[in-house]
Amino acid sequence: MLKIQEIREIIKLIDQSSIQKFTFESDGGKIKLEKSSGETLTVVSDAPLAAPAPQAVPQVAAPVAAPAAxxxxxxxxxxxxxxxxxxxxxxxxxxxxxxxxxxxxxxxxxxxxxxxxxxxxxxxxxxxxxxxxxxxxxxxxxxxxxxxxxxxxxxxxxxxxxxxxxxxx
Known part of the structure; x- marks a missing residue:
């Protein structure tokens, strides 16, 4: 799984780019970033990739405001x-x-x-x-x-x- 610093850098790069959706899967973990209406949605999951999505997403979804001013x-x-x-x-x-x-x-x-x-x-x-x-x-x-x-x-x-x-x- 990625370190916090690496996740922070990915978020900064996505915020500065025109990319709207980004997904990274590794070692049974998944990070998904989506831009919508000025906010960045970050989803981090340590659940195995075979776990049903409806169970994993509600437990780990956390809207994160990129500007956060x-x-x-x-x-x-x-x-x-x-x-x-x-x-x-x-x-x-x-x-x-x-x-x-x-x-x-x-x-x-x-x-x-x-x-x-x-x-x-x-x-x-x-x-x-x-x-x-x-x-x-x-x-x-x-x-x-x-x-x-x-x-x-x-x-x-x-x-x-x-x-x-x-x-x-």
Whole structure:
């Protein structure tokens, strides 16, 4: 199955292209992307390919708004101080690649992957986003220091919603 970063890149490429439908099948998993009325629909399935489609699709379909402008605009205003909003231009935002539930650690009794002030490298795991009973490890795209954690453990997150602010090295 593809890594989250690879899925994120595919979504970006599809959004920037004139392709309306895209399907990828590998190792018993299937990813299907469709554009319609300004939204991208992402379907991810780990069910065997022989499983009946009516059972698989309703359980895994998740509409994902490609522009996602309202959610990211509201979240920093609610979660950050005005001073940090002014610094946003110099900070890298690690965003959620999918709709799901944010978890700061691999289990409730484990230490968080990262917290404010921690140093991260590109490809460091910073959190988990659980979507459709799949726990997806989210990696940092840059090296630097976590300046702010913008969401709380167990919070629902949207596609493209900023999760962390990172001061790049």
């Amino acid at each position: 309202p959610a990211p605009a509201e979240t920093p205003a609610q979660a950050s101080a005005p001073v940090e909003v002014a610094e946003d231009a110099s900070l890298h935002k690690i965003t959620s690649p999918m709709v799901g539930t944010y978890y700061q650690a691999s289990s409730p009794d484990a230490a968080p992957y990262v917290k404010k002030g921690d140093k991260v490298t590109a490809e460091s795991i910073v959190c988990i986003v659980e979507a459709m009973k799949l726990f997806n490890e989210i990696e940092s795209e840059v090296s630097g220091e976590i300046v702010e954690v913008l969401v709380q453990d167990g919070q629902l997150v949207e596609y493209g919603q900023p999760l962390f602010l990172v001061k790049e090295n």
